[in-house]
Amino acid sequence: xxxxxxxxxxxxxxxxxxxxxxxxxxxxxxxxxxxxxxxxxxxxxxxxxxxxxxxxxxxxxxxxxxxxxxxxxxxxxxxxxxxxxxxxxxxxxxxxxxxxxxxxxxxxxxxxxxxxxxxxxxxxxxxxxxxxxxxxxxxxxxxxxxxxxxxxxxxxxxxxxxxxxxxxxxxxxxxxxxxxxxxxxxxxxxxxxxxxxxxxxxxxxxxxxxxxxxxxxxxxxxxxxxxxxxxxxxxxxxxxxxxxxxxxxxxxxxxxxxxxxxxxxxxxxxxxxxxxxxxxxxxxxxxxxxxxxxxxxxxxxxxxxxxxxxxxxxxxxxxxxxxxxxxxxxxxxxxxxxxxxxxxxxxxxxxxxxxxxxxxxxxxxxxxxxxxxxxxxxxxxxxxxxxxxxxxxxxxxxxxxxxxxxxxxxxxxxxxxxxxxxxxxxxxxxxxxxxxxxxxxxxxxxxxxxxxxxxx
Amino acid sequence: xxxxxxxxxxxxxxxxxxxxxxxxxxxxxxxxxxxxxxxxxxxxxxxxxxxxxxxxxxxxxxxxxxxxxxxxxxxxxxxxxxxxxxxxxxxxxxxxxxxxxxxxxxxxxxxxxxxxxxxxxxxxxxxxxxxxxxxxxxxxxxxxxxxxxxxxxxxxxxxxxxxxxxxxxxxxxxxxxxxxxxxxxxxxxxxxxxxxxxxxxxxxxxxxxxxxxxxxxxxxxxxxxxxxxxxxxxxxxxx
Numbered sequence: 001x002x003x004x005x006x007x008x009x010x011x012x013x014x015x016x017x018x019x020x021x022x023x024x025x026x027x028x029x030x031x032x033x034x035x036x037x038x039x040x041x042x043x044x045x046x047x048x049x050x051x052x053x054x055x056x057x058x059x060x061x062x063x064x065x066x067x068x069x070x071x072x073x074x075x076x077x078x079x080x081x082x083x084x085x086x087x088x089x090x091x092x093x094x095x096x097x098x099x100x101x102x103x104x105x106x107x108x109x110x111x112x113x114x115x116x117x118x119x120x121x122x123x124x125x126x127x128x129x130x131x132x133x134x135x136x137x138x139x140x141x142x143x144x145x146x147x148x149x150x151x152x153x154x155x156x157x158x159x160x161x162x163x164x165x166x167x168x169x170x171x172x173x174x175x176x177x178x179x180x181x182x183x184x185x186x187x188x189x190x191x192x193x194x195x196x197x198x199x200x201x202x203x204x205x206x207x208x209x210x211x212x213x214x215x216x217x218x219x220x221x222x223x224x225x226x227x228x229x230x231x232x233x234x235x236x237x238x239x240x241x242x243x244x245x246x247x248x249x250x251x252x253x254x255x256x257x258x259x260x261x262x263x264x265x266x267x268x269x270x271x272x273x274x275x276x277x278x279x280x281x282x283x284x285x286x287x288x289x290x291x292x293x294x295x296x297x298x299x300x301x302x303x304x305x306x307x308x309x310x311x312x313x314x315x316x317x318x319x320x321x322x323x324x325x326x327x328x329x330x331x332x333x334x335x336x337x338x339x340x341x342x343x344x345x346x347x348x349x350x351x352x353x354x355x356x357x358x359x360x361x362x363x364x365x366x367x368x369x370x371x372x373x374x375x376x377x378x379x380x381x382x383x384x385x386x387x388x389x390x391x392x393x394x395x396x397x398x399x400x401x402x403x404x405x406x407x408x409x410x411x412x413x414x415x416x417x418x419x420x421x422x423x424x425x426x427x428x429x430x431x432x433x434x435x436x437x438x439x440x441x442x443x444x445x446x447x448x449x450x451x452x453x454x455x456x
Numbered sequence: 457x458x459x460x461x462x463x464x465x466x467x468x469x470x471x472x473x474x475x476x477x478x479x480x481x482x483x484x485x486x487x488x489x490x491x492x493x494x495x496x497x498x499x500x501x502x503x504x505x506x507x508x509x510x511x512x513x514x515x516x517x518x519x520x521x522x523x524x525x526x527x528x529x530x531x532x533x534x535x536x537x538x539x540x541x542x543x544x545x546x547x548x549x550x551x552x553x554x555x556x557x558x559x560x561x562x563x564x565x566x567x568x569x570x571x572x573x574x575x576x577x578x579x580x581x582x583x584x585x586x587x588x589x590x591x592x593x594x595x596x597x598x599x600x601x602x603x604x605x606x607x608x609x610x611x612x613x614x615x616x617x618x619x620x621x622x623x624x625x626x627x628x629x630x631x632x633x634x635x636x637x638x639x640x641x642x643x644x645x646x647x648x649x650x651x652x653x654x655x656x657x658x659x660x661x662x663x664x665x666x667x668x669x670x671x672x673x674x675x676x677x678x679x680x681x682x683x684x685x686x687x688x689x690x691x692x693x694x695x
Contacts, residue, residue, distance in 0.1 A: 047581065048579075048580055048581035048582060048602040048603065049563070049580055049602070049603060050497070050502070050580030050581040050602075054565075054580075055500045055501040055502050055580075056501050056502060056568070056574060056577065056578065057501075057568070057569075057574040059565035059568045059569050059578065060565065060569060114564075117564075118562050118563045118564060118603065119561070119562065119563015119564075119565065119578065119579070119602065119603025119604060119605070120561070120562050120563050120601075120602070120603035120604070121562075123562040124562065126542075126543045126560075126562055127542055127543070127562075136543075136544060136560070138542050138543060138544075139539070139541055139542050139543060139544045141539040141540075142539060142540050142541055142542040142566070143540065143566075144540070144542040144564055144566060145542045148542070227566075230540065231536060231540060231566070231569055231570040232536050232570065232572055232675055232677075233569060233570070233572075377569055380572060380574055381572045381573070381672055381675075382510070382527075382572075382573060382574060382671075382672070384510040384511070384512070384527075385510075385573075385574035387501050388501075
């Protein structure tokens with residue numbers, strides 16, 4: 001069953017023009033969580049970070065867990081979409097934008113944590129290298145400063161990567177509306193007319209961004225992992241962390257993408273666009289990442305155990321059979337034992353199946369980050385100063401707020417921008433149905449003449 | 457005037473002499489305006505003792521022995537806490553101390569995570585001194601606000617004070633001129649402070665002992681605190 005181009009436009013623009021009462025209810029609920037998180041942060045800023053559960057020697061816990069978790073989720077988008085674009089995977093077309101949006105929002109949320117976790121968050125701007133009367137630069141040897149640059153580069157890059165392919169869609173909205181909407185979308189579409197020259201430039205820009213964003217994405221999570229690997233802390237100081245974190249990030253990113261797509265499919269009635277085949281393909285990717293994740297964990301754990309270094313073994317045993325063992329084995333279940341059979345058996349790799357597997361993975365990957373940070377910090381070298389950690393309501397409220405915030409941003413975005421790239425879908429449709437004989441000569445030529453014709 | 461050799465401040469801790477009285481802990485609190493955090497916070501693990509006496513128990517009841525190890529910032533020459541600070545709040549001074557600029561600290565707590573000895577302390581709340589305790593604050597030491605990391609400074613204010621006094625008297629700093637609060641208050645004189653670059657100093661003499669060892673030396677942090685191994689237990693029946 002193929003839809004006509006006009007039908008596609010109508011279907012995908014519907015969320016922009018029709019808003020049900022249910023949407024406002026959802027926004028209000030999510031907004032309440034965000035406000036609660038913000039209030040908790042204000043309370044923390046006013047009272048002192050002591051309202052968190054962190055204590056010596058566990059100086060990082062939920063804060064940095066959430067930081068790494070959200071930065072990991074952000075790898076859903078840009079990286080997956082860039083790889084699929086470069087690999088010219090045709091099934092990517094309805095998926096790319098949902099994925100790229102996750103990146104921008106998850107990255108913004110993740111990047112918040114290094115600021116709100118500071119003892120004195122109002123001084124966070126000291127990380128910016130600017131000419132000041134004190135004549136002090138940030139310390140470029142510190143992995144936190146590397147983080148600052150890596151995350152900002154990635155944020156700028158992924159915003160560009162997201163917005164470039166939106167321009168023709170914004171122009172489409174502009175042409176379909178009147179009044180204030182026309183003015184707003186007119187500004188956003190940057191004078192897009194769909195001329196051959198503009199199409200050609202857009203293609204070039206997207207191609208450059210797709211190539212450039214991959215090393216940036218890989219470097220971001222590598223540098224995040226180096227926040228840990230650079231410090232001489234048992235089970236942190238490891239060369240495996242860079243690739244381990246990148247693989248984990250893509251793993252959790254794909255899972256988040258599957259969940260987001262399932263929600264969009266249901267809530268925005270996109271059943272004809274986000275089809276079982278998309279969930280099946282992403283499910284296979286998730287399966288591969290699950291195996292890769294298991295390989296990394298196994299390699300990390302085996303080398304530590306075989307090396308039998310006393311300070312590392314203290315951390316090792318506390319996660320394998322000590323206080324953190326329940327969390328560890330839950331993680332193994334969520335990240336491997338649960339998703340592996342679901343995703344490996346074709347009959348189970350349905351939409352519901354992949355969503356269940358993905359929920360496991362998102363939870364498991366959150367636990368993984370927690371288990372990297374807290375057991376190591378609480379079992380450093382000197383047994384006299386071993387410690388423990390328990391979160392307080394402030395940390396939990398802030399964390400819940402970030403999940404609600406992510407959903408809220410996503411909901412609002414889907415009201416302002418077609419969540420599925422309309423023009424890319426049409427290009428794919430044209431290609432497949434062979435409407436134009438020169439389709440084989442390449443996308444650039446095809447898209448050149450396409451848009452004006454479809455506008456009518 | 458010929459250039460003076462750079463100082464290398466160091467402390468020797470004689471474990472044979474330490475009896476775990478914790479006078480050093482009290483002296484350190486008084487000297488350095490270290491806040492007391494209260495029972496509840498201390499139970500959580502937020503007590504701030506720049507100087508602590510770690511206790512290790514050995515043997516089975518009733519034949520139990522207690523080992524005391526006074527532990528404070530090891531002032532490492534290759535300190536893991538320093539490079540990780542994004543704002544240079546923790547930095548290396550010319551005299552080999554691990555400096556901590558409170559005003560520069562934004563509270564990432566990365567330094568405390570990187571410290572293998574867990575000897576850095578964080579102000580989770582603004583410190584409070586109930587009246588009349590506020591009158592005993594040492595005017596030579598700044599009081600730290602919420603969100604700032606702090607740790608043993610080798611009583612840098614006393615080092616500077618002794619240098620100024622020596623300059624006023626137009627003389628060189630002598631061995632023993634500088635006494636950190638802990639060393640000054642140690643009844644059995646288990647703590648000795650001085651310049652390791654001066655071969656004639658008491659610290660240098662003790663550091664040459666074959667009992668000399670350093671805490672977690674294998675990590676390569678090159679601490680400036682030298683421990684003299686406890687040998688007295690080895691007399692008698694234990695070999």
